[in-house]
Amino acid sequence: xxxxxxxNFSQRKAPKKVIYLACEGxxxxxxxxxxxxxxxxxxxxxxxxxxxxxxxxPVTLANAAVDFSSKNQKRPGDNFEIWIVFxxxxxxxxxxxxxxxxxxxxxxxxNCVPVxxxxxxxxxxxxxxxxxxxxxxxxxxAVMQGLLKNEMPAYHHEKSPRFDFEKMEAGVDMALKIxxxxxxxLAGSPEHSASLYAGIxxxxxxxxx
Numbered sequence: 677x678x679x680x681x682x683x684n685f686s687q688r689k690a691p692k693k694v695i696y697l698a699c700e701g702x703x704x705x706x707x708x709x710x711x712x713x714x715x716x717x718x719x720x721x722x723x724x725x726x727x728x729x730x731x732x733x734p735v736t737l738a739n740a741a742v743d744f745s746s747k748n749q750k751r752p753g754d755n756f757e758i759w760i761v762f763x764x765x766x767x768x769x770x771x772x773x774x775x776x777x778x779x780x781x782x783x784x785x786x787n788c789v790p791v792x793x794x795x796x797x798x799x800x801x802x803x804x805x806x807x808x809x810x811x812x813x814x815x816x817x818a819v820m821q822g823l824l825k826n827e828m829p830a831y832h833h834e835k836s837p838r839f840d841f842e843k844m845e846a847g848v849d850m851a852l853k854i855x856x857x858x859x860x861x862l863a864g865s866p867e868h869s870a871s872l873y874a875g876i877x878x879x880x881x882x883x884x885x
Contacts, residue, residue, distance in 0.1 A: 694722075695711070733769055744770070762795060787817070801820040803874040809847055
Protein backbone atom coordinates (compact mmCIF):
# COMPACT_ATOMS: atom_id res chain seq x y z
CA UNK A 677 0.00 0.00 0.00
CA UNK A 678 1.41 3.38 -0.97
CA UNK A 679 2.13 5.85 1.77
CA UNK A 680 1.02 9.42 1.64
CA UNK A 681 3.83 11.80 2.53
CA UNK A 682 3.20 15.32 3.71
CA UNK A 683 5.75 18.07 4.04
CA ASN A 684 5.60 19.87 7.35
CA PHE A 685 6.48 23.38 6.28
CA SER A 686 6.57 24.57 9.87
CA GLN A 687 9.70 22.47 10.38
CA ARG A 688 11.59 24.02 7.46
CA LYS A 689 14.08 26.71 8.35
CA ALA A 690 13.37 30.17 7.09
CA PRO A 691 16.30 31.54 5.07
CA LYS A 692 18.81 33.48 7.16
CA LYS A 693 19.12 36.06 4.43
CA VAL A 694 18.69 36.68 0.74
CA ILE A 695 21.70 37.31 -1.51
CA TYR A 696 21.14 39.25 -4.73
CA LEU A 697 24.12 38.37 -6.90
CA ALA A 698 25.70 39.48 -10.16
CA CYS A 699 28.96 37.87 -11.32
CA GLU A 700 31.42 38.84 -14.00
CA GLY A 701 31.14 35.27 -15.32
CA UNK A 702 27.38 35.06 -14.97
CA UNK A 703 25.40 32.86 -12.59
CA UNK A 704 26.66 29.61 -14.15
CA UNK A 705 30.37 30.50 -14.12
CA UNK A 706 32.89 29.38 -11.52
CA UNK A 707 31.89 32.07 -9.02
CA UNK A 708 28.15 31.70 -9.55
CA UNK A 709 28.19 27.91 -9.22
CA UNK A 710 30.28 28.06 -6.05
CA UNK A 711 28.12 30.72 -4.41
CA UNK A 712 24.97 28.77 -5.32
CA UNK A 713 26.33 25.67 -3.55
CA UNK A 714 27.42 27.77 -0.59
CA UNK A 715 23.99 29.36 -0.17
CA UNK A 716 22.29 25.98 -0.41
CA UNK A 717 24.43 24.59 2.41
CA UNK A 718 24.07 27.58 4.73
CA UNK A 719 20.37 28.26 4.26
CA UNK A 720 20.60 31.48 2.28
CA UNK A 721 18.34 32.27 -0.62
CA UNK A 722 20.35 33.15 -3.71
CA UNK A 723 18.74 35.35 -6.36
CA UNK A 724 20.89 35.54 -9.49
CA UNK A 725 20.04 37.32 -12.76
CA UNK A 726 18.00 40.01 -11.01
CA UNK A 727 20.64 42.71 -10.75
CA UNK A 728 22.06 41.81 -14.15
CA UNK A 729 21.51 38.77 -16.34
CA UNK A 730 24.57 37.10 -17.81
CA UNK A 731 28.23 38.00 -17.82
CA UNK A 732 29.38 41.62 -17.72
CA UNK A 733 32.37 43.87 -17.09
CA PRO A 734 32.91 45.37 -13.59
CA VAL A 735 31.59 48.84 -14.45
CA THR A 736 28.39 47.44 -15.95
CA LEU A 737 27.88 45.30 -12.84
CA ALA A 738 28.51 48.28 -10.55
CA ASN A 739 26.02 50.49 -12.38
CA ALA A 740 23.41 47.73 -12.46
CA ALA A 741 23.82 47.03 -8.73
CA VAL A 742 23.53 50.71 -7.82
CA ASP A 743 20.36 50.98 -9.89
CA PHE A 744 18.97 47.81 -8.30
CA SER A 745 19.71 49.09 -4.78
CA SER A 746 18.06 52.44 -5.40
CA LYS A 747 14.88 50.78 -6.71
CA ASN A 748 14.61 47.97 -4.11
CA GLN A 749 14.66 49.63 -0.72
CA LYS A 750 14.57 47.60 2.45
CA ARG A 751 11.22 47.16 4.20
CA PRO A 752 10.56 46.00 7.79
CA GLY A 753 11.57 42.36 8.12
CA ASP A 754 13.74 42.32 5.00
CA ASN A 755 17.15 40.70 5.34
CA PHE A 756 18.99 40.90 2.05
CA GLU A 757 22.38 41.86 0.69
CA ILE A 758 23.52 42.97 -2.75
CA TRP A 759 26.80 41.59 -4.10
CA ILE A 760 28.77 41.91 -7.29
CA VAL A 761 31.75 39.64 -8.00
CA PHE A 762 34.53 40.30 -10.48
CA UNK A 763 38.21 39.59 -11.11
CA UNK A 764 41.14 41.81 -11.98
CA UNK A 765 40.90 41.30 -15.73
CA UNK A 766 41.13 45.05 -16.31
CA UNK A 767 42.55 47.16 -13.47
CA UNK A 768 41.17 50.39 -14.95
CA UNK A 769 37.65 48.91 -15.08
CA UNK A 770 38.00 47.48 -11.58
CA UNK A 771 39.05 50.89 -10.23
CA UNK A 772 36.09 52.56 -11.93
CA UNK A 773 33.68 49.97 -10.51
CA UNK A 774 34.98 50.53 -6.99
CA UNK A 775 34.66 54.30 -7.42
CA UNK A 776 31.04 53.95 -8.58
CA UNK A 777 30.06 51.70 -5.69
CA UNK A 778 32.00 53.60 -3.02
CA UNK A 779 30.45 56.88 -4.13
CA UNK A 780 26.97 55.40 -3.97
CA UNK A 781 27.50 53.80 -0.56
CA UNK A 782 28.90 57.02 0.92
CA UNK A 783 25.68 58.84 0.04
CA UNK A 784 23.31 55.96 0.70
CA UNK A 785 19.72 57.07 1.09
CA UNK A 786 17.49 55.87 3.89
CA ASN A 787 16.25 52.27 3.47
CA CYS A 788 18.60 51.62 0.56
CA VAL A 789 20.95 48.67 0.88
CA PRO A 790 24.68 49.13 0.21
CA VAL A 791 26.33 47.38 -2.69
CA UNK A 792 29.05 44.91 -1.70
CA UNK A 793 32.02 43.95 -3.87
CA UNK A 794 33.83 40.62 -3.85
CA UNK A 795 36.97 41.42 -5.84
CA UNK A 796 39.58 38.78 -6.64
CA UNK A 797 43.09 39.25 -8.01
CA UNK A 798 44.14 37.98 -10.38
CA UNK A 799 41.10 35.64 -10.43
CA UNK A 800 38.66 33.59 -8.32
CA UNK A 801 41.05 30.61 -8.53
CA UNK A 802 43.17 32.31 -5.86
CA UNK A 803 40.37 31.51 -3.41
CA UNK A 804 40.34 27.90 -4.57
CA UNK A 805 44.07 27.62 -3.95
CA UNK A 806 43.71 29.06 -0.45
CA UNK A 807 41.04 26.49 0.31
CA UNK A 808 43.47 23.80 -0.86
CA UNK A 809 46.01 25.02 1.67
CA UNK A 810 48.23 26.73 -0.90
CA UNK A 811 49.57 30.28 -0.71
CA UNK A 812 49.99 31.28 -4.35
CA UNK A 813 52.52 33.83 -5.53
CA UNK A 814 51.61 36.71 -7.77
CA UNK A 815 51.00 35.47 -11.31
CA UNK A 816 48.50 35.45 -14.17
CA UNK A 817 45.01 34.00 -14.16
CA ALA A 818 46.08 31.24 -16.57
CA VAL A 819 48.86 30.15 -14.20
CA MET A 820 46.48 30.20 -11.23
CA GLN A 821 44.00 28.04 -13.10
CA GLY A 822 46.72 25.52 -13.93
CA LEU A 823 47.90 25.41 -10.31
CA LEU A 824 44.37 24.83 -9.07
CA LYS A 825 43.81 22.02 -11.56
CA ASN A 826 46.84 20.27 -10.04
CA GLU A 827 45.40 20.62 -6.54
CA MET A 828 41.77 19.96 -7.42
CA PRO A 829 41.29 17.45 -10.26
CA ALA A 830 37.52 17.95 -10.20
CA TYR A 831 37.92 21.68 -10.93
CA HIS A 832 36.81 22.88 -14.35
CA HIS A 833 37.26 26.30 -15.88
CA GLU A 834 36.39 26.07 -19.57
CA LYS A 835 33.51 23.57 -19.63
CA SER A 836 30.80 23.69 -16.95
CA PRO A 837 33.14 25.77 -14.74
CA ARG A 838 33.02 24.90 -11.08
CA PHE A 839 35.08 24.15 -8.00
CA ASP A 840 35.11 20.90 -6.04
CA PHE A 841 32.75 22.22 -3.38
CA GLU A 842 33.48 19.60 -0.72
CA LYS A 843 37.23 20.19 -1.01
CA MET A 844 36.64 23.93 -0.80
CA GLU A 845 34.61 23.49 2.38
CA ALA A 846 37.29 21.31 3.95
CA GLY A 847 39.81 24.15 3.79
CA VAL A 848 37.61 27.21 3.99
CA ASP A 849 38.42 28.18 7.60
CA MET A 850 42.14 28.47 6.88
CA ALA A 851 41.38 30.29 3.62
CA LEU A 852 39.28 32.83 5.51
CA LYS A 853 42.17 33.54 7.89
CA ILE A 854 44.67 34.05 5.06
CA UNK A 855 42.31 36.21 3.00
CA UNK A 856 41.51 38.29 6.08
CA UNK A 857 45.23 38.78 6.70
CA UNK A 858 45.66 39.94 3.10
CA UNK A 859 42.94 42.51 3.74
CA UNK A 860 44.78 43.82 6.80
CA UNK A 861 48.07 43.95 4.89
CA LEU A 862 46.56 46.40 2.43
CA ALA A 863 46.71 48.98 5.23
CA GLY A 864 44.14 51.18 3.57
CA SER A 865 45.41 50.76 0.01
CA PRO A 866 42.68 50.13 -2.58
CA GLU A 867 41.68 46.52 -3.03
CA HIS A 868 41.88 46.82 -6.81
CA SER A 869 45.61 47.59 -6.53
CA ALA A 870 46.41 44.25 -4.88
CA SER A 871 48.29 41.67 -6.95
CA LEU A 872 46.93 38.84 -4.80
CA TYR A 873 43.54 39.20 -3.20
CA ALA A 874 40.54 37.02 -2.37
CA GLY A 875 37.72 39.43 -1.64
CA ILE A 876 35.24 36.58 -2.08
CA UNK A 877 36.05 35.76 1.55
CA UNK A 878 33.75 38.60 2.64
CA UNK A 879 30.79 37.07 0.85
CA UNK A 880 31.67 33.59 2.14
CA UNK A 881 31.77 34.91 5.70
CA UNK A 882 28.42 36.65 5.27
CA UNK A 883 26.72 33.51 3.93
CA UNK A 884 28.18 31.28 6.66
CA UNK A 885 27.14 33.55 9.57
